[in-house]
Amino acid sequence: MSQATRRLHLGLMFWATGTHAAGWRLPDAREDAAFDIEFLQHVTQVAERARFDFLFLGDRLATDPRLQRTNPAQMSRLEPFTTAASLAAATSRIGIVVTANPTYYDPYSVARLMGSLDHVSAGRASWNIVTGADDIAAANFSRTEHWETGKRYDWADEFVDVVKALWDGAPSVEAPAGVPLDHDGRHFRIAGPLDVPRLPQRHAVILHAGTSDRSRELGAREADVIFAGQPDIPSAQAYYADIKQRAARYGRGEDEIAILPGLTPIVAPTTEEAVAIYDRLNAFLPLDPEEAAGEVRKGGLGRGRRRNLSALSETLGVDVRGNDPGAVVESALYGQASEAGRRLIDETARRTRRSLTGAARISYRDLIDTAGAMGAIVVGNPEEVADFIQAWFDQRAADGFNIFPAYVPGAVEAFAELVVPVLQRRGLFRLDYEGPTFRDHLGLGLPGSRRDRDQLVRL
Numbered sequence: 001m002s003q004a005t006r007r008l009h010l011g012l013m014f015w016a017t018g019t020h021a022a023g024w025r026l027p028d029a030r031e032d033a034a035f036d037i038e039f040l041q042h043v044t045q046v047a048e049r050a051r052f053d054f055l056f057l058g059d060r061l062a063t064d065p066r067l068q069r070t071n072p073a074q075m076s077r078l079e080p081f082t083t084a085a086s087l088a089a090a091t092s093r094i095g096i097v098v099t100a101n102p103t104y105y106d107p108y109s110v111a112r113l114m115g116s117l118d119h120v121s122a123g124r125a126s127w128n129i130v131t132g133a134d135d136i137a138a139a140n141f142s143r144t145e146h147w148e149t150g151k152r153y154d155w156a157d158e159f160v161d162v163v164k165a166l167w168d169g170a171p172s173v174e175a176p177a178g179v180p181l182d183h184d185g186r187h188f189r190i191a192g193p194l195d196v197p198r199l200p201q202r203h204a205v206i207l208h209a210g211t212s213d214r215s216r217e218l219g220a221r222e223a224d225v226i227f228a229g230q231p232d233i234p235s236a237q238a239y240y241a242d243i244k245q246r247a248a249r250y251g252r253g254e255d256e257i258a259i260l261p262g263l264t265p266i267v268a269p270t271t272e273e274a275v276a277i278y279d280r281l282n283a284f285l286p287l288d289p290e291e292a293a294g295e296v297r298k299g300g301l302g303r304g305r306r307r308n309l310s311a312l313s314e315t316l317g318v319d320v321r322g323n324d325p326g327a328v329v330e331s332a333l334y335g336q337a338s339e340a341g342r343r344l345i346d347e348t349a350r351r352t353r354r355s356l357t358g359a360a361r362i363s364y365r366d367l368i369d370t371a372g373a374m375g376a377i378v379v380g381n382p383e384e385v386a387d388f389i390q391a392w393f394d395q396r397a398a399d400g401f402n403i404f405p406a407y408v409p410g411a412v413e414a415f416a417e418l419v420v421p422v423l424q425r426r427g428l429f430r431l432d433y434e435g436p437t438f439r440d441h442l443g444l445g446l447p448g449s450r451r452d453r454d455q456l457v458r459l
């Protein structure tokens, strides 16, 4: 795609009390937000008014008390297909992404649920394929273990193939009874045809999120959007180039696959106000008790790492235990710290505008706060946040972002009101939707049928 026509894409990651662990502590936060469908609809409408490409509903198939520390709204939630149908009825343009994990679903059900959602939403359905980070989910699905990566992706590859083939054979004007599938594969035996009529988008938009080589391959082959997690431009550029190269090997053009890292923007009219929000959120978070040497524990995905001087010492490569967490850090620490430690200090300075030498100084507590949330975070005024987004976009580290609002609804409204107009003024983001379907927002036409495509490849 030429630079002139390349457009930024924006998704909204919806965690009802925000993606910051203290998002639920702010005055306008709602502790029942995850279950109040009118509230979910309101947030989706705010995103739609700002012309976001999509609202993203992640999912987990198990609850985990450890999430209470970091994202309480993730501990219990509404089932996403049901939620999505309700959000579709309250909106008319925004794409709606539902996470459904092939490891624990079956293909006919997903083809049917997603196909129905595409009808209910008039062409705005999207399936986020994840193979699952939660090994505890296995215990809810009559399994003794969460499969290892190879098995999960062998299963997922065939699963996705079958779902797309079911959509291709869905009842249509040309074939009112549908086309039987008669799939007899390694994992699935499915007769078909699907009982849902041909989807408005033919295929729901496919998203994918994962980290392994197998995940990259599945994403490059099947996904229209990749949800990525790199925290900085160099690592995001490497990931971006790798996915686009892999996609090219499947005959797919650069513009057929959008790579959107997650980004937490903390924005306010002035830099000082934005930093004050960031500090205020972090001040709510308690520190963990210190641990004995050699016992530093790290949290898993989404559960955050331990917030104490022991864990900080690990990252810095310098033993800083015994300091008052609120004390300012000596400037000599920079020279002593590991590379990861120096990155942590630099990132803290970028977010807080404090330094090791200036009038406003970095404290140990500031470093702990940064280490607790190392994803891509930008704190600043609207122009500064837009600069950050544009830098990633221009340097091909991203085709846009999945926006993680730190607190809800305030951070969604702030981004919509303050940053989107700047991105629009710069010609980076759409002024209006160009069509009614999610595929239209992504600039994608209707997909050819899999069988046609396979035949073309054979010719």
Ligand SMILES: Cc1cc2nc3c(=O)[nH]c(=O)nc-3n(C[C@H](O)[C@H](O)[C@H](O)COP(=O)(O)O)c2cc1C
Pocket: 057, 058, 059, 060, 061, 099, 101, 129, 130, 131, 132, 133, 134, 149, 209, 210, 211, 212, 213, 214, 215, 216, 227, 228, 229, 262
């Ligand atoms: C950005 C991102 C978002 C993810 N979202 C979810 C999710 O909503 N639900 C889930 O079960 N797993 C989610 N995962 C986990 C992936 O499905 C995957 O299982 C995990 O990253 C391990 O990588 P692998 O599958 O490539 O081995 C996410 C992963 C990433 C990187």
